[in-house]
Amino acid sequence: MRKSLLQIYDARVATGLLKADAAQRALLPRFDDIIEALETPVKKPGLFGLFAKPPEAVRGLYLWGGVGRGKSMLMDLFHEAVSVPKRRVHFHAFMQEVQAKIEAARRAKEEDALLPAAKEIAASVRLLCFDEMQITDIADAMIVGRLFEELFKRGVTIVTTSNRPPEDLYKNGLNRQLFVPFIAILRAQLDVVEIASETDYRQHRLTGAQVYFSPASKSAHAAMDALWDELTGHDAATKLELEVKGRKVVVPHFHNGVGRASFWELCGAMLGPGDYLAIAAAVKVLMIDDIPQLSASNFNEAKRFVTLIDTLYEAKVRLICSAAEVPERLYNEGTGSFEFERTASRLREMQSADWGANRA
Structure with missing residues (x-):
């Protein structure tokens, strides 16, 4: 039987690998809930699974707070414990990869250059874990909303950390009004939680x-x-x-x-x-x-x-x-x-x- 993240966290505190923090500990059941939902077997429809739709995306988590609050450490615990196909990547690096995929699709004369990128990503993972979601580039800002919609539609769950709440992403950015709907998408699909530990x-x-x-x-x-x-x-x-x-x-x-x-x-x-x-x-x-x-x-x-x-x-x-x-x-x-x-x-x-x- 899988150990809960609380059990893993408390064991590491007991051995001195981690320092106990109430704010961090309080978040662990949320991560455990996501793991349980992701690892619950998906019922296949009849006809031997023909025409099966991808499983619905499990509600994810947007964990934000100041530098040094332990967000990455919590993500480490979570990512290590999940057994479904997954990937952990720095958000900036991920968006650079996506831009490269879109550019390749354009060169191949694809009618919708974003769709092949979304399909390729969704075919390889059920869970994406992002470190440090921040959006400063207008090219990223203009595609991230639709990209995430396509990933959610294909059953991809997203858990991310950030230094700021969703409303402050791409703050004062060029054509920000075109980006704002993405904030609503995030809040619809992810629980937005601040880690307010006093310790940096x-x-x-x-x-x-x-x-x-x-x-x-x-x-x-x-x-x-x-x-x-x-x-x-x-x-x-x-x-x-x-x-x-x-x-x-x-x-x-x-x-x-x-x-x-x-x-x-x-x-x-x-x-x-x-x-x-x-x-x-x-x-x-x-x-x-x-x-x-x-x-x-x-x-x-x-x-x-x-x-x-x-x-x-x-x-x-x-x-x-x-x-x-x-x-x-x-x-x-x-x-x-x-x-x-x-x-x-x-x-x-x-x-x-x-x-x-x-x-x-």
């Missing part, structure tokens, strides 16, 4: 912690590894792939809103502002290993690093890094060293205990 676990873990390590020594690498393990709960990481204008932008290690990459993986590659914007939108914490001494010899990489830090700063992303030198001595000679003073100042500011606490 990710921020709490970093409060007062050292987040900038120099020089990038063996002990700095060990400290970075220790923070990574703590922030990800010692869980296995996956590769985060984001599609930006037809290209793949990769963060090699990603889990629970935390990304990790080396300086050369982020700044040695031919990435630009749009790529860094996509990364900043997808992560809440970014760990960068082995930032070298910057100078004229790596001028292009240094320029990309400045762009990356500016992007993370504006997006209020929490930064943890190891570097060859302290910010003020990281780039102290050659073309661009004067302009780097602002970046050094931002690197200092981003080390403060409450950096990123007010991210939307």
